[in-house]
Amino acid sequence: METQDINIVKEMYPNSWTLIKDNKTQSYIAQIVDEELDDYHVEFNGDGCANIKTPLTHIVLRSDDLRALANMIDEAEERYSNE
Numbered sequence: 001m002e003t004q005d006i007n008i009v010k011e012m013y014p015n016s017w018t019l020i021k022d023n024k025t026q027s028y029i030a031q032i033v034d035e036e037l038d039d040y041h042v043e044f045n046g047d048g049c050a051n052i053k054t055p056l057t058h059i060v061l062r063s064d065d066l067r068a069l070a071n072m073i074d075e076a077e078e079r080y081s082n083e
Contacts, residue, residue: 009033019044019072019079028076032069035060042069044076 009016013033022029028044032052040059043051050073052059061069 009037012037013039017068017072019075021079028079030072032061032065034065035062042072044073046077046080048073048077 013031016031016033016039019028019030021027022043025043027046030042030044031039032042033039038054038056038059041053043053045051050069
């Protein structure tokens with residue numbers, strides 16, 4: 001029997017780590033998921049920052065997650081400059 005690797009994050013949060021335009025606020029947003037499988041709403045306002053909203057006391061991100069978040073900041077900045 002062949003085993004298949006399951007990406008639990010993509011199974012639980014299929015749209016996570018994807019930058020999208022919020023038509024209501026006209027800002028770019030994303031849902032990110034940390035190592036404890038907690039999800040967070042992130043807003044990119046064109047100021048070179050990521051605004052992570054959380055009622056929790058901490059966020060646990062790996063270095064790969066931090067690089068992905070930095071890449072999303074850069075992508076959002078590029079999209080804002082092309083508008």
